[in-house]
Amino acid sequence: MGVNYFTYWILAAVLIAVGSNDILGSIEGIFWALIFSFVLIFGSKNSERFTLVAPYLLFFTISFTSLIGLTETLTGSHATSSTPMLYGLSFYTASIAYLHKKKLLMLVDVWKVSNPIMLFTGPMTLFIKDIRHRGIRHRINFYLPFFIIGLFYFKIIGGPLISFMFLINETDIVSSIVFAIIFEIFVYANFCGLSLMIYGISGIVGYQIPLNFKQPFSASNIIDFWRGWHTSLSAVLKELFYNPLRKKIGILGTLIVVYLASAMWHGIAFNFFLWGVFHALLFYITILINQYQVIWKNFFSVSIMFLAIIFGRFLFADSNVNRLIEKLHFKFIDFSVFEIFFSVPKISLIALSIGIFLIGIEFLFRKNHYVNKRTYKHLRLPISQFIIMLLFLLLAMSFGGEYAIYGQR
């Protein structure tokens, strides 16, 4: 039992349009996404002369629109697409590029890559597996917990953290780091939450999509971290850049290209460039640590991972060049930033505490058999689900901050 994919697509479009603040804008966006996806797939399949460069042209389309100011940078601070015509552009172009490179692209994929629910929330549609042959009860039992976890992450943890966003204006080192940590939790809760929700909904309807997050904080090093964070983008980057370049230009050069490509996909901005180079270097250092049996290997790997995550977010979050440069002076003033914890709503503090607690569990218990599969199994247990639902009942409220930070663009 299940609906056919076209019906699912239509249902997704209705859900996104009704759920957004701007119904007409959303419908317009979905319409253009469908049209452009069709044109791009049709064009890619019928221009053999450009077969080699087509995936790259497609992938960097969003960089070009960012450069000329048609789309905004994707820092996570804002989301609404200022040009409805380019709604979801970064996602369907990357998906088409991936499928093209893998020589899997078919005209019918237009429905796959332009699925509105995916364009709105972020996971790229690299594959959609029809699982309707599995019984509805079976699908609900398996996928419903993902939806519940996702809703909890998105609404109870992510939403209230919006109260801390004003900290982006603070330029002293303590405030900047506090902001980077909170913003990392916010991005994770929001993006992972939505990805899990979509994963759950799609599965219940009868279609398995990529699991976009796989407990990234259960990693022991930065390489492992990226195996769990925005996995659909990682797969595209690997296919387009890592695999073709690794043997040609060596590992460090490849990593720099991969991270700069990732940076450019998020937008053309100074901070993304710094972020790309920084991550590539730390990734490379981690490889060296693993290769050369360094003493205290685990300690260094974990330290580098947290440095990459926190300082990486520090760089990534702020595309205001002047402010970022000021932050990079690492000016110490005092610890008064912690006073903000008394000024934000209590619900935001609770959200932050739960976020830190859950990330703590992901990391500290990463070897536990409920955690080490990296499929949120510890949160899918009946007792965890009971606690999650109870907390949702107690804490859910209309707060704002319920936007998809990685979608739409």
Add this chain to the structure above:
Amino acid sequence: MLYTVNVKSSIIFYMFLFFLLMYSSYLIYDHNHQNMEHIKDFGLAKRTLSEEVSFDSVLLGGSNVAYSLSAEQLTLESNNFWFNFGLSSEGFKDENYWSYIEETIDKDKRSKIKFAVYSSISPFKSGHILYRKSSIQNIWGEIPLSFFPSLSLAHRLKSFFDNKKTLIYPMPLLRGDFNFKNKECNQNYIVRFEREMKEIVLQEWVESQSKDISRIFPNAKIIFVMPSEFYGSKYDRELADSMSNVLKNIVLSNPRLEIIYFSQNPFPSQKITCDSMLHGNSEGRQWRTKELSQFLSTIPK
């Protein structure tokens, strides 16, 4: 394997149905108990009062206007008759507020308004302008029945056990001014300095607000006022000036915007504030109104 599942876990589905039922019941309860009556009464009282007194100039904005500007004092200090239309949270959404003003003052009366002072805290909070844009609250802060309640169940339970009273707006005075008579002002609030620094957001906001004000009050001189506030040592003059300059430039560089810009000085002391860094108490109101009054006197008639 990812796709391995314990079919016995149907218990989660039944648990989900149970919580869904509980949650839906709470949503309905919450929708019927939003406790915004005091805000509604305050706004409706202003509406009634405005029909009873004559005025040719208006004070517009949110609680910063309600608390810390006095129409009574401005009437005494100028040759105009003022009315204070400051509402809690400025009607929670710009559209709500301008609809309220249009419905409250009839077209004929609006066309005779000489001065429209608009004082908003929207640029003072990062993200606040966009937040208001997407707000689903009505003019009194009530939200329609939706997927999420206006107050969390935990909050209601805590308030119930604490027997905590919510902030109540007393009924306004004759010209819509705040009645401080039985009001106990709290100055023990946490100060937090922030500003909206996205120029595009500020520009759209200024243009949209000035368009609405000039449409509603076609013959009025429009004055955009940045309210007084108190931040003590947290006051970041550089950031404040930077945003103020951005706003000023937006106003000056766009000749279509026929508005006058005025940024009020910060409150000199926390002692003259009330409940928030953006609200004056009766003394603070007098101080801020005086400064505004002096500025207004410099505007050519």
